[in-house]
Amino acid sequence: MSNTIHTIDYGNLMHKAMRGLILEVLTDVCAKGLPGNHHFFITFDTMHPDVEIADWLSDRYPGEMTVVIQHQYESLKVTDHGFSITLSFGDKPEPLYVPYDAIKTFVDPSVEFGLRFEAQDDEDGETPEAPMDVMAEPEKDAPKKDADIVSLDQFRK
Template identity: 65%
Template sequence: MSRSIDYGNLMHRAMRGLIREVLDGIAKNGLPGAHHFFITFDTMHPDVEIADWLSDRYPDEMTIVIQHWFDNLDVGEDGFAVTLNFGDSPEPLFIPYDAIRTFVDPSVEFGLRFETQEEDDAEHEDEDDEEIAEAPMAEMAEEEAEPGKPREAEVVSLDRFRK
């Protein structure tokens, strides 16, 4: 019987713990400086709680922005709850950490990307997929950059550490 250390899953748990710690600090003290977050998550994850109209509009994944207006940020052991404004209509959301696909803070060019096993298999078949998948995060970072200073978020792919 061959045993090995599952570094990929260990890294994913550690990075989700980092997200939890960051959000917990924001819940207690607010957003410092220019920090803000783009969080993309799997809307079909069984523990995600969003309004039906949002899951209908975003049947696969959704990106939320935690920046100017957010309320009731409650950080828990398995996920976080937050109320966001959608067209002058506050909507409560619950997002488990396991549902998070990307976490980006373009103000400091920091990003994390979590991949599922199916995405790993596809990545090995076509390495160009990674560039395509990272393009939307880079575009979001550029939209938030100061005029005349385009910036891209640096994305750390944890799957580089998997065997």
């Protein structure tokens, strides 16, 4: 009998579910285009081994980069592992490939929705698990400002 304690890894399960949500949203946008005022700010780890961006972009954005998918994008392709897209940087089109597990934040400010992926445990368990956050609308009495990022713990009863 093994001495290993079996636990349910809710953090990684939530991240997998939220990456599935991003896949579904991008698949819909790929098929039908962006509806209404929807647009996305996607921040990703430029040092992730499977990210494919031009050398000048990785030099300019070491560590992380945020792209906006709104009016000017081309060649959006979505797979089970990531998405590719061509975006303009100073009127110069650049192809990008971003695997879902390189995404740090996914935000749709038109509806004040967002996901933030925190560092996950590796196989050795060296990195402590941090909760995944979602964005929620500010309270009605609060002054209007950018979307707040709040912990899922706030919604537990």
